[in-house]
Amino acid sequence: MTAPQPAVEMTGISIEFPGVKALDGVDFRLFPGEVHSLMGENGAGKSTLIKALTGVYGCDSGRITVFGTPQTFSGPAQAQAAGISTVYQEVNLCENLSVAENIMLGHEPRRGGRIDWRALRRRSTTFLAQLGLDIDPRSVLSSHSLAVQQLVAISRAMVLDAKVLVLDEPTSSLDTGEVARLFSVMRTLRDRGVAILFVSHFLDQVYEISDRLTVLRNGTLVGEYTVDELPRRRLVSKMIGQSLEALDQLEEAPKRTMAARSTAAPVIEAVGLGRRGSVEPFDLTLHPGEVVGLAGLLGSGRTELARLLYGADHADSGELTVDGTPGRLRGPRAAMKRGIAFSSEHRKAEGIIGDLTVRENLVLALQADRGWARRVPARRTDEIVEKYISALGIRPANPDALVRNLSGGNQQKVLLGRWLATAPKLLILDEPTRGIDVGAKAEIQRLVAQLAADGMSVVFISAELEEVLRLSHRIAVMRDRRKVAEIVNEESTSLDDVVELIATGGTP
Incomplete structure (x- = not known):
C-alpha cells in the first residue's frame, strides 16, 4: 500500500x-x-x-x-x-x-x-x-x-x-x-x-x-x-x-506554609476600593509572606482588581493603605516607590520591549525607579543579569540577545526577572504561566512559593484554578467584576469548593 x-x-x-x-x-x-x-x-x-x-x-x-x-x-x-x-x-x-x-x-x-x-x-x-x-x-x-x-x-x-x-x-x-x-x-x-x-x-x-x-x-x-x-x-x-525520575521531583507541588500570618502588619489594605464600570468596591488585606490567589472566570474582574492595587487604574471609591499610610496611589511610578510591582498578562503590549536586549529589559524597572539621570552601575547590572538569567533559566542565556527573538515563555521570564530585581514588598503576577511549558511553569510556581517563604507578599492570578489552589494561602473569588468570597486555603480545600463559589457567587 x-x-x-x-x-x-x-x-x-x-x-x-x-x-x-x-x-x-x-x-x-x-x-x-x-x-x-x-x-x-x-x-x-x-x-x-x-x-x-x-x-x-x-x-x-x-x-x-x-x-x-x-x-x-x-x-x-x-x-x-x-x-x-x-x-x-x-x-x-x-x-x-x-x-x-x-x-x-x-x-x-x-x-x-x-x-x-x-x-x-x-x-x-x-x-x-x-x-x-x-x-x-x-x-x-x-x-x-x-x-x-x-x-x-x-x-x-x-x-x-x-x-x-x-x-x-x-x-x-x-x-x-x-x-x-x-x-x-x-x-x-x-x-x-x-x-x-x-x-x-x-x-x-x-x-x-x-x-x-x-x-x-x-x-x-x-x-x-x-x-x-x-x-x-x-x-x-x-x-x-x-x-x-527527575520529572517526579520537578512535578512535586510547592508546599504551602500554612502558618498564621495575621500578626504581621499588612503590606496593603484595601477598604471599599473600586472603580465604576471596572470592578465593584472590595476589601482585601495582603500580609508579608503569603500568596493570595484571585480565582474567577475570564472577565470576572481579576485583572481590574490587580490594576487598582497597583495604581495603573485610578480608584473612584475607597481607600488603600500601604505600610500603614492611607491614601491612593497616583500611578505605577508611585506604586514602585512604595515597593509594589505588577507583571501584566499582556507581556508584549505592557511588558517587554522587543527592540531592547535581555540585559536592558531586566534592569528597565530598576533604572526607571532611579531616574534616567542616575544610571544603574555596570557592575550592578551585570550582577542582576547573571542572577536572573540563571535563576529563571532564561534561554538562550545570552544577555545581549534581542528580547523579540526569544520565545513567549522566555519573554515572560525576563519580565518576571525585571520586577524581582526591584526587590518589591508586593509582587502582583497576572497570568505569569500562560503559554508557558510544563518545566518552566513548575519553575515559576516554585519561585512564587520561595518568594513568599522569604517574606514577600504575592498576588497570583491564573485561569488554571488548580494552579491557584496549589500556590495560595488565601483565595479571593471573583465573579461579574465583584469579589464574592474569600477563603483560607486549607489542606481540605478542594477545587470543587472554589468552582462552587464561582458558580454560586458565594451564596450557599
Whole structure:
C-alpha cells in the first residue's frame, strides 16, 4: 500500500538569529486529514518552525514542500496562495469591521466594480454555517467573544480554501465550553481532509484532539510519534530532556506554609476600593509572606482588581493603605516607590520591549525607579543579569540577545526577572504561566512559593484554578467584576469548593 503524500514536508530546516540558533536541521511532516501537535518547551523552536512554514521567516538552510511541490516563501501571502492559513493566539483581524467583512476581506464579491454587500453577507453566512456559527454577519467583530473571533478567523481560512491550517495557541484564553466548540470544528475540518497543525501547552487538550505529535527541544528534533505510543509522562520527559525520575521531583507541588500570618502588619489594605464600570468596591488585606490567589472566570474582574492595587487604574471609591499610610496611589511610578510591582498578562503590549536586549529589559524597572539621570552601575547590572538569567533559566542565556527573538515563555521570564530585581514588598503576577511549558511553569510556581517563604507578599492570578489552589494561602473569588468570597486555603480545600463559589457567587 502506497504511503499518503504529506501535505507539508520540511527537511533540514535551520534558522539562526544574532546570538540564537533557533532551529538546527529540523524535519517535520504533516499529512492531510490529521491533527498534528507540535510540542516543546518555550524556546524549543515551535514558533520559529511555524513562521518558516508560513513565510514569516526565511530559512538559512533546508527545504519545504507543500503537496509535493518545493516552495520558497518570501512572505505570508505566498504561503496563503499555497493553501496554508494561520490562526494565531492573538486574533489578527479588524475588530472595527463586521464579521462578514472580516471573513471576505480581500475576496469581496463585486458587481459593476463595487462591492456586492448582499452577496458578501450571503457568502460569509455560508462559511459561518460550515463551522456551526449562527451569528449575524453584519455584527461588529469586537462585539463577540475571543472564541467566536477565532472561529471567524478559521472561516476566513476556509474562504482562502486552506488545505493546511495552523492553529497557534488558539485555546489559551478560552473556557471549557469554547474549547469544546473549537475542537468540534477542528474534527469537522480534519474529516474533510484539511491538515491541521496544533500548538498548545495544555496536555489534556493535546491528547484529546491530536493524532500525532512532533517534539522539539532546544531547536532540534527529538522525534515524531503517534499519540498512542507516547504517554504523557514520556512526552514531558522528552520535552524537558530529563529522566522520569527527575520529572517526579520537578512535578512535586510547592508546599504551602500554612502558618498564621495575621500578626504581621499588612503590606496593603484595601477598604471599599473600586472603580465604576471596572470592578465593584472590595476589601482585601495582603500580609508579608503569603500568596493570595484571585480565582474567577475570564472577565470576572481579576485583572481590574490587580490594576487598582497597583495604581495603573485610578480608584473612584475607597481607600488603600500601604505600610500603614492611607491614601491612593497616583500611578505605577508611585506604586514602585512604595515597593509594589505588577507583571501584566499582556507581556508584549505592557511588558517587554522587543527592540531592547535581555540585559536592558531586566534592569528597565530598576533604572526607571532611579531616574534616567542616575544610571544603574555596570557592575550592578551585570550582577542582576547573571542572577536572573540563571535563576529563571532564561534561554538562550545570552544577555545581549534581542528580547523579540526569544520565545513567549522566555519573554515572560525576563519580565518576571525585571520586577524581582526591584526587590518589591508586593509582587502582583497576572497570568505569569500562560503559554508557558510544563518545566518552566513548575519553575515559576516554585519561585512564587520561595518568594513568599522569604517574606514577600504575592498576588497570583491564573485561569488554571488548580494552579491557584496549589500556590495560595488565601483565595479571593471573583465573579461579574465583584469579589464574592474569600477563603483560607486549607489542606481540605478542594477545587470543587472554589468552582462552587464561582458558580454560586458565594451564596450557599
